[in-house]
Amino acid sequence: MNDAESPLSCTIRPTKYLSIGESMFHSGCGVIEILFPNMRPIDIEKISFVNNYTAALSIKMKIAKSASNQTGHTWVTGLKNYQLMPKPHCETGSQSYFHLMSSDFCKQPNEVCALRFILRQPSPNWKTFTLEEIYVHAKKTKDPTNENPKWLESVENLSASEMKPRDQAELKGLPDTEQVSEKMQEILQLAEKTVLSAPNVELGRFDIDGSYEINLLSYT
Amino acid sequence: MGDRKKSPIEERKQQYKDYLDKTDVTSQVREALLKLIENQPKDPMLFLANYFDNISTSDKSDKITTVHQILQLTHHSQQSFQTNLIVAYDAASLAKNPNSKKASMNRPGLTGSVFEELLATILSNVPKNLHATLLERIGCRASEMVPFGVFRYCITVCYVFVDFVKLCGSIFSVLCGKQSGKVTDKDICEIVISSLKDALDSLQDDNSPCSILEAAYVLRPDKLASSLLSNKSSKTDKSTMNEDDFMKEMIDVFTSKIKVLK
Structure with missing residues (x-):
C-alpha cells in the first residue's frame, strides 16, 4: 500500500x-x-x-x-x-x-x-x-493480511512476576486444565473430521421437519 | 530312476502341501496376512486372533455382523479405513437372498432399515439415551436407499461419536479429580461445555487452517484456567452435576454441529 x-x-x-x-x-x-x-x-x-x-x-x-x-x-x-x-x-x-x-x-x-x-x-x-x-x-490503510491473528498474539498479558492462570488454578484445587484442554482439542479434531467427511450426495428428501410442502407434491 | 521315484523328503513336502490346499488353509492365511498388511494394526497378534475368530463364526452370522466386522478392522483415522468402507458397503448392499425367486428379495442395494441396524450395532457400546439425538440426525428411513457417500459419512460420524463419548468420559473423570463419587461442581462443567461450544462455533465451514488454529486457541489451558478462576471467585454456592447430565450436554453441543442428511 x-x-x-x-x-x-x-x-x-x-x-x-x-x-x-x-x-x-x-x-x-x-x-x-x-x-x-x-x-x-x-x-x-x-x-x-x-x-x-x-x-x-x-x-x-x-x-x-x-x-x-x-x-x-x-x-x-x-x-x-x-x-x-x-x-x-x-x-x-x-x-x-x-x-x-x-x-x-x-x-x-x-x-x-x-x-x-x-x-x-x-x-x-x-x-x-x-x-x-x-x-x-x-491515508495509510490497514492491510488486513498483515494483521496478526488472535492466536499469534501474546497469550495473556502477564507480567513476569504473575503466575500463569493454569498454575493458579492448580493451586486452588481446580481440575487439571492441561489435561482437559488436551482432550477438548481431540474433540475438536473429531468434529473437524465429521465436517470433512460430509457427503457429496443427497438422499433427496423433500420434507421439512417430517412434513411435506404441499406445493412440492404433484400427481405424476 | 530318480525321476520316477521321488525322495522321501519331497514326498513328505507334497503331502503337506496337499493337505493345506485341501483344507483351504493356504488361501485363508494368505488372506489374513494381506488384511494384516493392509490395516497395519498396532497389535498384530490380537488383530489376527480377532480375524480368525470372525471367520470361524462368520458362517452362522448374518450380513450386519459381517459388515460390522469389516469396519471394525481398523480405527477410522487409518487410511485403510476408507478401503474397508468400500468393502463393507459392497458386502452390505449384496442381495438379501440371491436364491429367492421373489424379485424384491433379489435386488441388491443397501436399504435404510439394514443401515439403521448397522449403525445401532456400531453404537452398541454407547448407552441408548445418549445416541438417540445422533441417530435422529444421520439415520435413514427404512424405505430409503443409501448411496455410498451417505454410508461413508454416517459410518465415520458413528465411529467418531464413539470416540467422542469416550473422551467425554475421561474429561469428566479429570474434572472429578480426587473427589470420590460420580459428581462434580456444576459450574466447572458448564464452563467446559460452553468453551467447547465456542470452539466449535469458531470452526468455520470453509475449513481454513486458520479457523482450526483459532478454535484450538479458544481451548488452550490458560484460557480454561482463567475462566475457571474468575468463576470460582464470583460464586460460593455449590450445585453438582452427575456424569449422565454432563455427557448429555456435551453430546448435544457436539451433535448440533453434525450435518443433517437431506
Whole structure:
C-alpha cells in the first residue's frame, strides 16, 4: 500500500482559465483537474502544493457512491474559498507552500475518484496564476493480511512476576486444565473430521421437519 | 530312476502341501496376512486372533455382523479405513437372498432399515439415551436407499461419536479429580461445555487452517484456567452435576454441529 509519506501517482491537467469563446480576458478563475488513474477510490490524508499567485482555492471532490449501494458518482465541495493570499493585490503568500490536511476539509475526503481545484485571483495585477507541485497523499490503510491473528498474539498479558492462570488454578484445587484442554482439542479434531467427511450426495428428501410442502407434491 | 521315484523328503513336502490346499488353509492365511498388511494394526497378534475368530463364526452370522466386522478392522483415522468402507458397503448392499425367486428379495442395494441396524450395532457400546439425538440426525428411513457417500459419512460420524463419548468420559473423570463419587461442581462443567461450544462455533465451514488454529486457541489451558478462576471467585454456592447430565450436554453441543442428511 501507499505510504502516507510517498505521494500518489496521479494525472494533473494543466490549469484552464475561464473564458468565453475565443476571447481571452482576465476572468480571475482557473481550474486544475486531478485524476487517479487505475486506482480504486482513495481516502485522502493530505494535499500539498506550492502557490503561484492564486488568491483563494475551492476543491470539488468526485466521490464514489459505493457506500449507499449505488453506482455512479457525485461531486461534493471539499473546500470553499480557502485563502492562500491574505491580500490578493499584495505579494504575501503568493509563493508559499501549503499543506491541506483532511481535517481542513469541510467534508471528509474519503472514497475520492477525482479532484477539481478551482483557483480564484480577483486582482488584475497577476495575469497568470496557478498551483505547482501538487502532491496527494492517501491515508495509510490497514492491510488486513498483515494483521496478526488472535492466536499469534501474546497469550495473556502477564507480567513476569504473575503466575500463569493454569498454575493458579492448580493451586486452588481446580481440575487439571492441561489435561482437559488436551482432550477438548481431540474433540475438536473429531468434529473437524465429521465436517470433512460430509457427503457429496443427497438422499433427496423433500420434507421439512417430517412434513411435506404441499406445493412440492404433484400427481405424476 | 530318480525321476520316477521321488525322495522321501519331497514326498513328505507334497503331502503337506496337499493337505493345506485341501483344507483351504493356504488361501485363508494368505488372506489374513494381506488384511494384516493392509490395516497395519498396532497389535498384530490380537488383530489376527480377532480375524480368525470372525471367520470361524462368520458362517452362522448374518450380513450386519459381517459388515460390522469389516469396519471394525481398523480405527477410522487409518487410511485403510476408507478401503474397508468400500468393502463393507459392497458386502452390505449384496442381495438379501440371491436364491429367492421373489424379485424384491433379489435386488441388491443397501436399504435404510439394514443401515439403521448397522449403525445401532456400531453404537452398541454407547448407552441408548445418549445416541438417540445422533441417530435422529444421520439415520435413514427404512424405505430409503443409501448411496455410498451417505454410508461413508454416517459410518465415520458413528465411529467418531464413539470416540467422542469416550473422551467425554475421561474429561469428566479429570474434572472429578480426587473427589470420590460420580459428581462434580456444576459450574466447572458448564464452563467446559460452553468453551467447547465456542470452539466449535469458531470452526468455520470453509475449513481454513486458520479457523482450526483459532478454535484450538479458544481451548488452550490458560484460557480454561482463567475462566475457571474468575468463576470460582464470583460464586460460593455449590450445585453438582452427575456424569449422565454432563455427557448429555456435551453430546448435544457436539451433535448440533453434525450435518443433517437431506
